[in-house]
Amino acid sequence: MAQRVKLSTIAEALGLSTATVSLALRDSPLVADVTRDRIKDAARELGYIYNRRAASLRTSRSGIVGVCVHDVMNPFYGEILKSIESELDRHRQTFILCNHHDDLSKQRSFIDTLLQLGADGLILSPALGTPAADIRLAEENDLPVILIARTIEGAGVRGFRGDDAYGMGLAVDHLVELGHRSIAMIGGTRATSTGREREAGYLDGLKRAGIEFRPHWRIEGPRERLSGFESAGAFLAIDTPPTAIVCFSDLVALGLMYGLSRGGVRPGVDVAIVGYDDIEEAAIATPPLTTVSNGQSEVGERAASALLERLQGTEAAEHTTLIEPSLKVRLSCGAKSSG
């Protein structure tokens, strides 16, 4: 290719200074309308490409926001990412995505990259075991952080997530109303705030109903479709299997339903199942999945807005906002209670 076109190329072609060209391209009112139009036309004709590195070196604003989650492929993040994307788009921020797969070192190297690129901010669903110090390091280096989905003790930053304990309570209450007295919980781990909260909501729900928790009702671990599928075996191996199951997530529930079907047990008929998240697939599954809607799009939108406000100069705050979840009743919990 020919010599790259830069501000000075345009300036020379028109007999102007680079200062004027720079101002004109950014629609500064300091430049006369006629001049501005001439400059913009020339820029277009010459195929000028704005060099953001050079600009951001000067202004220390990059227009980049990092978004880092466990796994972008997980539909749980679908709504969240979608609303973050549209919010950032509107403010002409480029958003760069990253999976950390719950690997702390991947997360760290992504944060490092953002710092090196002079990114303007980070929206993070922190990896398992993220120490508060990691968040502070970013903040101390002028990278504002907003947490989503999971929160971290002592991180001192703003966070947005669903009220997981309350939401899981809704699920349990509903099953109790249907007459169930033996309710399992499958999936999730205490290593995340989400896992702890949802488990707490489950245990509280049982307590409210005066049901005594049995340790073998709790199958920990599964957080995705495949492990949900595999957990069907463990569930069916329980001596007297519970009549109902609350799952850590819809993905776990959907995998579990596949697993139970294969084991000859009919979800929604032989056993009641409730998921969590209300992903798109829940409504069309066989049977349609009763679940807890988590307000994900609100989480995404508010996280993005909070970040944009901080970029505008608002002070950092450090509380976590809980979005109120709601129950979506469908057919998967239609099992007759049998005990």
Next chain:
Amino acid sequence: MAQRVKLSTIAEALGLSTATVSLALRDSPLVADVTRDRIKDAARELGYIYNRRAASLRTSRSGIVGVCVHDVMNPFYGEILKSIESELDRHRQTFILCNHHDDLSKQRSFIDTLLQLGADGLILSPALGTPAADIRLAEENDLPVILIARTIEGAGVRGFRGDDAYGMGLAVDHLVELGHRSIAMIGGTRATSTGREREAGYLDGLKRAGIEFRPHWRIEGPRERLSGFESAGAFLAIDTPPTAIVCFSDLVALGLMYGLSRGGVRPGVDVAIVGYDDIEEAAIATPPLTTVSNGQSEVGERAASALLERLQGTEAAEHTTLIEPSLKVRLSCGAKSSG
């Protein structure tokens, strides 16, 4: 925060020049070992953060590779993205993801951003209707492009994708062997090379078997789970419904199976179904889905390698490499042929 630490901060602290510090941090053999160690220690202690914008302004290498696909949430891209990610990781390239949602202007603005950031390359699954000129614009501005999954006439760049026509042929052949003589195809559009190729494979398959194609066997459009679900209605409305269905993708097939179940038709019993892509869920679905494995991880890996080679200085080539697909027989095609 305090004044930002830069090369010169370290240089001053140690009584050295920035040149030496710069070389030392990049492990140049020009710097004495002792000096290098002192420098690295100081950098760590001072909390030095490398400024990539400044460096890349000078070197015109950014270490950034863009990856842009229709929708990162689509599990079809799962394997592809995973192998691209690990390949780029190993070469210390930061990869930034973007969805274009088949919106040309979104794709263009992403390419623009990459150009502005001085990105080193782009791996692209082009949006519907992407003109060859868009690809050439990138190439002319020193942004090498590699295409995946979909190809574009006359783009003049390297591409990698599964052999879609051949793969769909495998699916049809298998159904014919099972005795089916009326086979529908659901999903996909002629606006993408993938859609055209898979449809061509379907039609050729019918021809090979001496089956005359009926227009009402072809339900165009669906490319995702939800629209696959909805297409069940259209299928069941056919006067004498075909005994077998090949789907544009696993997602379409899985949605369709949900839809058929709800309509009281048992997939794999009342009607044979074959998907395409062999995503993880296919193996655990109810019933397990017969499908065509597309070699996605090979696509991702080879696309990333091809790009890395070009960054190394290899000349651009322009042929498309077809990865050979293979059939995975499971239970969803176990329907008895009835005509």
Next chain:
DNA sequence: CTGAAAGCGCTTACAG
């Protein structure tokens, strides 16, 4: 309304 000049934080020949 427009221009000349400094500077953002690196890297890279070139000297020594």
Next chain:
DNA sequence: CTGAAAGCGCTTACAG
């Protein structure tokens, strides 16, 4: 083995 200086392509006071 180390240093002084130029330059990557912008933006931003400051002058005029």
